[in-house]
Amino acid sequence: MALPHAHLLDVINVAPLGPALQSAVSTSLIKTDRLQLLHLVLPEHHDVPRHHVRDECTIHCLEGELEVVTPGGTRRLRAGDLVVLPAEQAYSLRARSDCAVLMTLLLQNGDAGDNGGDRAVTGNDGRA
Numbered sequence: 508m509a510l511p512h513a514h515l516l517d518v519i520n521v522a523p524l525g526p527a528l529q530s531a532v533s534t535s536l537i538k539t540d541r542l543q544l545l546h547l548v549l550p551e552h553h554d555v556p557r558h559h560v561r562d563e564c565t566i567h568c569l570e571g572e573l574e575v576v577t578p579g580g581t582r583r584l585r586a587g588d589l590v591v592l593p594a595e596q597a598y599s600l601r602a603r604s605d606c607a608v609l610m611t612l613l614l615q616n617g618d619a620g621d622n623g624g625d626r627a628v629t630g631n632d633g634r635a
Contacts, residue, residue: 513537521546521609523570523586528605540617545610549573549602557599562613565591571606575599584608 513519513536524531528548536544549555549571557576566575568584575582575590576599582590583603592598600608612619 515539519544521569521607524548524607525570528570528607531607538617539614541614543612543614543619545608545612547600547608547610549600549606549608551602551604551606553602555600557597559595559597560592560612560619561615562594562619563591564613564619565589565609565611566600567609567611569607569609572603573606573608574601574603576601 515537517537519536521536529550531548533545533547533549536546538544547555551571566573566584567589568586570586572586573584575584575592577592577596584590
């Protein structure tokens, strides 16, 4: 059973989790036809394989340290840092410590990728 999303005008708390970070899980906070907010919780040394989304997206490190790896280089984010990725930018994530990340995706008809993400590129084998 999926967890319920917040609704427009709901107040969403993304304050640092502190000691609760180690037992927290990633969640989709809100999703509309045009916007999705993801609260990603990544344990230290966890990598998110290479992929991309259709439009610009933001990656905001709420706590911990995270590397955003693109073909053009690596951006190291610490608590409070934010990076905006261009549309169609391939990237992967590397958690350098336990971290929480707020990711904002722009959607087209409720989807961040073509046809439900079937063209999203992850890993070396091209599977989503």
